[in-house]
Amino acid sequence: VRELARQAPEQAPRLRAAGVFVTPDLGDTILADPDLAPLARLRDGVRSPExxxxxxxxxxxxxxxxxxxxxxxxxxxxxxxxxxxVY
Incomplete structure (x- = not known):
């Protein structure tokens, strides 16, 4: 949809892609992308700058x-x- 909006803006809604929600407890969101898997081991969740x-x-x-x-x-x-x- 985003590419359609770029190519034919008069035919598509305005939108911005955002990815997964940045939150201390990703929960099942970790399943959305294998690159997030290492964060599942963090005891305190997503809280450090890294x-x-x-x-x-x-x-x-x-x-x-x-x-x-x-x-x-x-x-x-x-x-x-x-x-x-939260942060």
Whole structure:
């Protein structure tokens, strides 16, 4: 779809590819790309600058235009504080 948008912008929606969501606990997202597999061994999840950099590098290598991340936990669940920062 992105290539169609580049070749015929009047016929396609505007979009930006983002790859996997950059979050401390990748969970099943690790299955999305074999290059993320080494991150599964991290005890504290994706928190170090090196681990964050690796997720971004994998996304960019796959053609991402944008990096998706968050500043707090997923909102809407009673056990999560929407004001607690993740990074």
């Amino acid at each position: 681990a964050l950099r690796r997720v971004v590098e994998v996304n960019l290598a796959r053609g991402a235009d944008t990096v998706k991340t968050r500043v707090n936990e997923r909102a809407g669940l009673p056990e999560q504080d929407p004001l607690a920062q």
